[in-house]
Amino acid sequence: MEELEKEELQTRVLNAIKSRNAKELKEIFDTVPNIDIAEAVEEVDDVASLLYIFRVVDNEYSAEFFAELPSEQQEKIINAFTDKELIELINNSFADDIVDTLEEMPANVVSRVLKVCPKDMRKDVNTLLNFKENTAGSVMTTEYIEMRENTSVKDAIATIREKGRDAETVYTIFVRDAKRTLVGTVDLDELIFAKEDEKLEDIMNRDFVTCSVNDDQEEVANMFKRYDLNAMAVVNTENKIVGIITIDDVVDIIVEEANEDIARLNAVSSMDEPYLKTPIFKLVLKCAPWILVLMVLQVFSAMILSRFEDSIGQFAILAVFTPLIMDAGGNSGGQTTTMIVRSLSLEEFDKKDYFKVIWKEFRVAAIIGGLVSLFAFGWLMLEMSVGIISTESVIERATAMGANPYAYMSLVAALVAMTLFVTMIISRLVGCSLPFLAKLVHLDPAVVCGPITTTLVDIISLITYFLLWTQIIGPVLGF
Amino acid sequence: MEELEKEELQTRVLNAIKSRNAKELKEIFDTVPNIDIAEAVEEVDDVASLLYIFRVVDNEYSAEFFAELPSEQQEKIINAFTDKELIELINNSFADDIVDTLEEMPANVVSRVLKVCPKDMRKDVNTLLNFKENTAGSVMTTEYIEMRENTSVKDAIATIREKGRDAETVYTIFVRDAKRTLVGTVDLDELIFAKEDEKLEDIMNRDFVTCSVNDDQEEVANMFKRYDLNAMAVVNTENKIVGIITIDDVVDIIVEEANEDIARLNAVSSMDEPYLKTPIFKLVLKCAPWILVLMVLQVFSAMILSRFEDSIGQFAILAVFTPLIMDAGGNSGGQTTTMIVRSLSLEEFDKKDYFKVIWKEFRVAAIIGGLVSLFAFGWLMLEMSVGIISTESVIERATAMGANPYAYMSLVAALVAMTLFVTMIISRLVGCSLPFLAKLVHLDPAVVCGPITTTLVDIISLITYFLLWTQIIGPVLGF
Numbered sequence: 001m002e003e004l005e006k007e008e009l010q011t012r013v014l015n016a017i018k019s020r021n022a023k024e025l026k027e028i029f030d031t032v033p034n035i036d037i038a039e040a041v042e043e044v045d046d047v048a049s050l051l052y053i054f055r056v057v058d059n060e061y062s063a064e065f066f067a068e069l070p071s072e073q074q075e076k077i078i079n080a081f082t083d084k085e086l087i088e089l090i091n092n093s094f095a096d097d098i099v100d101t102l103e104e105m106p107a108n109v110v111s112r113v114l115k116v117c118p119k120d121m122r123k124d125v126n127t128l129l130n131f132k133e134n135t136a137g138s139v140m141t142t143e144y145i146e147m148r149e150n151t152s153v154k155d156a157i158a159t160i161r162e163k164g165r166d167a168e169t170v171y172t173i174f175v176r177d178a179k180r181t182l183v184g185t186v187d188l189d190e191l192i193f194a195k196e197d198e199k200l201e202d203i204m205n206r207d208f209v210t211c212s213v214n215d216d217q218e219e220v221a222n223m224f225k226r227y228d229l230n231a232m233a234v235v236n237t238e239n240k241i242v243g244i245i246t247i248d249d250v251v252d253i254i255v256e257e258a259n260e261d262i263a264r265l266n267a268v269s270s271m272d273e274p275y276l277k278t279p280i281f282k283l284v285l286k287c288a289p290w291i292l293v294l295m296v297l298q299v300f301s302a303m304i305l306s307r308f309e310d311s312i313g314q315f316a317i318l319a320v321f322t323p324l325i326m327d328a329g330g331n332s333g334g335q336t337t338t339m340i341v342r343s344l345s346l347e348e349f350d351k352k353d354y355f356k357v358i359w360k361e362f363r364v365a366a367i368i369g370g371l372v373s374l375f376a377f378g379w380l381m382l383e384m385s386v387g388i389i390s391t392e393s394v395i396e397r398a399t400a401m402g403a404n405p406y407a408y409m410s411l412v413a414a415l416v417a418m419t420l421f422v423t424m425i426i427s428r429l430v431g432c433s434l435p436f437l438a439k440l441v442h443l444d445p446a447v448v449c450g451p452i453t454t455t456l457v458d459i460i461s462l463i464t465y466f467l468l469w470t471q472i473i474g475p476v477l478g479f
Numbered sequence: 480m481e482e483l484e485k486e487e488l489q490t491r492v493l494n495a496i497k498s499r500n501a502k503e504l505k506e507i508f509d510t511v512p513n514i515d516i517a518e519a520v521e522e523v524d525d526v527a528s529l530l531y532i533f534r535v536v537d538n539e540y541s542a543e544f545f546a547e548l549p550s551e552q553q554e555k556i557i558n559a560f561t562d563k564e565l566i567e568l569i570n571n572s573f574a575d576d577i578v579d580t581l582e583e584m585p586a587n588v589v590s591r592v593l594k595v596c597p598k599d600m601r602k603d604v605n606t607l608l609n610f611k612e613n614t615a616g617s618v619m620t621t622e623y624i625e626m627r628e629n630t631s632v633k634d635a636i637a638t639i640r641e642k643g644r645d646a647e648t649v650y651t652i653f654v655r656d657a658k659r660t661l662v663g664t665v666d667l668d669e670l671i672f673a674k675e676d677e678k679l680e681d682i683m684n685r686d687f688v689t690c691s692v693n694d695d696q697e698e699v700a701n702m703f704k705r706y707d708l709n710a711m712a713v714v715n716t717e718n719k720i721v722g723i724i725t726i727d728d729v730v731d732i733i734v735e736e737a738n739e740d741i742a743r744l745n746a747v748s749s750m751d752e753p754y755l756k757t758p759i760f761k762l763v764l765k766c767a768p769w770i771l772v773l774m775v776l777q778v779f780s781a782m783i784l785s786r787f788e789d790s791i792g793q794f795a796i797l798a799v800f801t802p803l804i805m806d807a808g809g810n811s812g813g814q815t816t817t818m819i820v821r822s823l824s825l826e827e828f829d830k831k832d833y834f835k836v837i838w839k840e841f842r843v844a845a846i847i848g849g850l851v852s853l854f855a856f857g858w859l860m861l862e863m864s865v866g867i868i869s870t871e872s873v874i875e876r877a878t879a880m881g882a883n884p885y886a887y888m889s890l891v892a893a894l895v896a897m898t899l900f901v902t903m904i905i906s907r908l909v910g911c912s913l914p915f916l917a918k919l920v921h922l923d924p925a926v927v928c929g930p931i932t933t934t935l936v937d938i939i940s941l942i943t944y945f946l947l948w949t950q951i952i953g954p955v956l957g958f
Contacts, residue, residue: 003829031685033706160671170668171650171709188667189649192639206510225734227512228727230650230709247726248707251733255704258737259821266744266817267810274827275818276835283843287814288850291903294810295855298803299862305802306869309795313872316788319798323784323937324777326802331746331773335766338745339754342738348753350482356755364762371767376774383778389785393792424770458802 006039013040017049022056029057029065038068045073047080054085063092071104078109086116094168095124096141096249102129128243136220137213139253140234140243143167146174149183149201153194156186169246172231175204180240182233184208210235213242220245221253222347261345264446265338267294297455301326304462311469314479316393318469321380321416325465328372329423329457336361336431337449344435344445354436361432362425369424373417380413401478408477415465415473423461430456485518492519496528501535508536508544517547524552526559533564542571550583557588565595573647574603575620575728581608607722615699616692618732619713619722622646625653628662628680632673635665648725651710654683659719661712663687689714692721699724700732701826740824743925744817746773776934780805783941790948793958795872797948800859800895804944807851808902808936815840815910816932820924823914833915840911841904848903852896859892880957887956894944894952902940909935 009032016024028037044050050073054062066074066089078086090098090113098117102110102125114122124142131137145167147156156173164170173191175184184204194203210233211220224232224247234243263270269286271278278286305312305322312319340357343349349357383389385406394412398405431453435445488511495503507516523529529552533541545553545568557565569577569592577596581589581604593601603621610616624646626635635652643649652670654663663683673682689712690699703711703726713722742749748765750757757765784791784801791798819836822828828836862868864885873891877884910932914924 003831029686033686033688035705157671160668164668164672170671188671189639189643192636192649192667193643207508207512209512225730226514228730230726247709247730251704251707251726251730254730254733255737255825258734258741262737262741262744262817262821265741266813268814268817271818271821275822276828276832276839280839280842280846283839284846284850287811287843288847290814291807291811291847291851292854295803295807295851296858298806299858299867301802302799302862302868305799306796309799309869309871312798313792313795316792316795316798317785319791319795319801320781320784320788322798323780323802323805324774327777327805327933328770328774332766332770334745335747335769338741338747339750342741342750343754346734349755352482353755360755360759360762363759364766367759367763368767368770371763372770372774375771379775379778383781388778389781390788391785392788454806 006036009036010040013037014044017041017044017052020052025053025056026058029061034061034065035068038065041073042070045076047076050077051080054081054089059088059092063089063097067093067097067101071101074101075105075109078105078113083116086113087118090117090121094141094143095121095128096139096168098125099128131213134217135213136211136215136217136234136245137243139217139220139249140213140245141168142243144174144231144233144241144244145170146176146241147200149175149177149199149204151175151200152196153191153198153200153203154196156191156200160188160191168244169231172244173200174233174241174244175200176241182208182210182235182239182241185233187230208233210239211245212236217253218257218345219347221250221257224250225254257345261342261446264444265334265341265450267291267450294454297452298458300455301458301462304459304466308466308470311466311474311479315397315474315477317391317412318465320389321412322462322465325416325419325423325461326458328420329427329461330454332365332368332424333427333431333453333457334450336428337435337453340432340435341445341449344439351436351439354433357432357436358429361428365425365428368428369421372424373421376420377410377413377417380416381410384409384413397477411473411476415468418468419461419465422464423457426460426464427453427457430460485515488515489519492516493523496520496523496531499531504532504535505537508540513540513544514547517544520552521549524555526555529556530559533560533568538567538571542568542576546572546576546580550580553580554584554588557584557592562595565592566597569596569600573620573622574600574607575618575647577604578607610692613696614692615690615694615696615713615724616722618696618699618728619692619724620647621722623653623710623712623720623723624649625655625720626679628654628656628678628683630654630679631675632670632677632679632682633675635670635679639667639670647723648710651723652679653712653720653723654679655720661687661689661714661718661720664712666709687712689718690724691715696732697736697824698826700729700736703729704733736824740821740925743923744813744820744929746770746929773933776931777937779934780937780941783938783945787945787949790945790953790958794876794953794956796870796891797944799868800891801941801944804895804898804902804940805937807899808906808940809933811844811847811903812906812910812932812936813929815907816914816928819911819914820928823918823924830915830918833912836911836915837908840907844904844907847907848900851903852900855899856889856892856896859895860889863888863892876956890952890955894947897947898940898944901943902936905939906932906936909939 013028016028054077057065102113114125117125143166145160145163147159160170171188173186174182175186177183184206185208186200186204190203209223209227211223213234229247231244231246233241234245236242260270267290384391391409394408395405398408434449434453438445438449492507495507533556536544581592593604596604622645624639624642626638639649650667652665653661654665656662663685664687665679665683669682688702688706690702692713708726710723710725712720713724715721739749746769863870870888873887874884877887913928913932917924917928
């Protein structure tokens with residue numbers, strides 16, 4: 001929605017509530033998506049107005065609308081509801097939405113809701129509340145339609161008509177045999193296309209896929225993407241269905257997992273709420289620890305640099321190029337890490353592909369190293385000869401030794417170029433190896449790789465630079 | 480699928496093809512998802528075997544299976560197909576899948592396919608081929624079900640039974656009035672729940688949302704996420720429907736857009752094919768230009784450093800801390816850029832929220848700056864006093880001036896701490912402003928921000944460092 005439309009809608013909604021105009025409010029709920037209305041009432045905080053909305057709108061909207069509200073408003077409403085109203089809300093809600101709501105509520109609200117919950121629902125909610133975060137169990141719901149394989153199409157449609165409204169989706173029907181084992185799925189459209197007297201076993205898909213409650217939600221999302229699913233069964237070890245996951249939840253998972261990769265690769269803790277709603281101190285907590293850890297890791301490069309204080313003191317231009325070398329190494333290692341971490345997340349390859357990857361990276365790195373060092377040599381010669389980078393110390397030295405300053409400059413440029421060649425290769429090999437290593441020891445590749453790659457590459461490139469200086473170029477220049 | 484299962488399936492499929500065992504192959508297609516079979520035959524490159532598969536499997540699988548094959552295999556198959564076989568494949572395919580295939584084919588293949596295409600389909604395919612990449616038009620399909628608002632539920636279901644197989648989805652029915660204007664949508668489940676003699680206008684959702692052909696696919700994906708949609712109508716300026724987008728395409732868009740953000744924030748061009756399938760020279764092209772551009776930008780920090788060669792020559796420990804300062808600034812700016820770019824992508828806020836964001840960032844930065852500079856002071860004192868970082872030049876100077884070396888060390892640590900405080904604030908302000916600026920001039924925030932933030936922050940922090948040195952700390956130490 002455009003900014004203007006948003007403001008118009010907000011005025012309209014707030015006016016309807018303020019003037020207690022039930023007809024207008026009903027009309028709004030009929031023609032505007034629930035989430036847009038929820039955003040429009042974001043700043044309404046008197047309980048009477050919030051309750052008014054729920055007393056006016058139809059049941060078919062109220063539960064969905066409730067699910068879209070921020071948790072502070074939800075809490076107020078639950079506290080103000082009579083038991084009867086609360087039960088009605090619960091009956092119109094899906095178990096997974098109730099669980100999402102309760103996860104944000106204080107204990108007394110949770111226990112009141114569970115107390116008024118109908119028995120079946122309470123059991124489902126309790127079960128769902130206990131699954132570990134980010135597992136298939138924690139995102140599944142328990143309201144699905146399951147039928148026997150010998151059900152006729154006609155009976156199946158009748159059952160859907162009767163019970164479908166309580167299910168999270170009727171677009172996928174799960175088919176079980178006499179032992180309650182999941183044997184197939186039927187899409188609703190197949191049911192519509194089929195003849196009335198056919199049996200589900202005649203039309204069901206037998207090439208369905210499933211997951212189990214403890215599977216990582218990221219794996220589940222990858223399966224939805226791979227197989228273009230609308231819904232997937234979550235099964236126990238005996239292949240009996242215990243819940244289902246639907247595509248709308250998967251869309252959220254995909255965004256969440258991508259955000260996590262993005263955040264971690266860039267040394268921020270991932271955001272679990274929108275930026276503008278995140279309190280200042282939480283933002284500090286998400287950022288500061290990384291900066292501090294990375295600073296502690298920087299001790300290594302400072303240590304190495306300080307060991308070569310003498311060389312720097314004698315020939316200060318050496319210090320001018322260290323940031324360039326360290327940055328190039330960090331950027332290059334970061335590129336590889338990014339590609340590999342993302343491919344591992346999307347399950348494009350697995351641990352066993354490591355040798356394929358490292359051989360590919362080696363070849364890529366050799367080419368890039370060649371290009372970069374050639375370019376750097378030319379570029380630095382240009383910068384130094386036109387004086388963009390001042391070369392006092394080089395000219396001084398050359399004069400003192402009675403040599404041509406350009407010859408000295410070209411040796412300095414060659415030193416940088418050689419270091420860059422080595423750095424490009426090492427950074428990519430380190431950058432592609434660490435994510436695999438992390439995966440091998442069951443750590444999140446994204447979280448450990450960025451900082452460690454940079455630190456390792458920094459150390460190696462600085463040592464290379466100063467070794468090439470003290471062993472080869474320095475002596476040539478008479479140091 | 481586990482590695483082992485994959486290999487087993489591959490052996491089974493290849494054996495069935497090799498021994499021309501039609502029964503086994505049919506059984507495989509009945510019980511295994513198409514994409515898994517497509518992967519299993521990845522290395523089959525003799526045309527006879529590929530054609531054999533298509534001659535054996537049922538029509539209901541063949542088009543979907545074809546869509547999952549890599550384009551080299553698709554090309555071989557199209558070239559080997561008779562016109563009759565090709566027409567059959569086209570008739571069983573959706574227009575958007577045909578377009579996806581054709582986009583990867585050489586011109587002669589495209590023209591042959593278009594020639595045998597039935598007239599209606601040819602028109603649709605041509606239209607779709609002409610939409611700009613990444614727009615709603617380029618991802619929509621033209622096969623949807625549209626009905627008049629006065630259609631009865633009974634007739635609607637009959638129509639779906641008759642024509643539904645040709646539509647990309649029957650889960651959302653689009654409802655139009657006499658002027659062909661889109662007036663509502665009906666979900667298939669609502670149709671099933673409704674009474675046979677009700678009219679679509681009685682049960683349709685009037686709170687539907689739409690997009691237009693030129694909308695960015697990222698916006699479309701955000702709408703699907705926001706409104707939990709299964710399908711959305713793409714309309715022209717007169718609100719007449721011209722195509723639809725379905726959730727399975729949106730899942731791919733979300734992953735694609737997240738990959739793009741991740742890649743750009745980390746200075747890689749985004750990958751349009753899986754890593755292992757990307758040729759070496761393409762990987763070089765994706766990485767090398769960034770490294771070269773960033774190196775050219777590094778000229779600024781080298782320039783500044785070289786202007787202070789004198790200071791460095793006199794007091795080499797100054798060079799020891801420059802990487803630390805530049806890294807901290809780069810990391811901190813990167814954190815902010817990451818959060819803001821991602822929030823802008825997900826449309827969590829808009830341009831008008833800039834002042835809210837910058838005020839928030841300023842407060843966060845002040846706190847982090849305080850923490851980081853305090854920590855850095857203590858940490859550097861520790862490092863220097865235990866000798867992890869060697870302090871020859873400091874001790875030499877202190878001795879020469881007859882001062883306490885620890886007093887000198889603490890002044891150096893204070894210099895770094897003060898610089899860090901300034902750097903933390905500037906880096907976050909720059910890091911949050913640039914994405915907004917990019918958006919204002921219609922550039923992709925992710926692509927311009929990373930490198931420019933780092934360069935700007937590098938320059939500002941180096942200047943701060945050396946100004947504090949030459950103006951305040953240096954004179955105190957007698958330089």
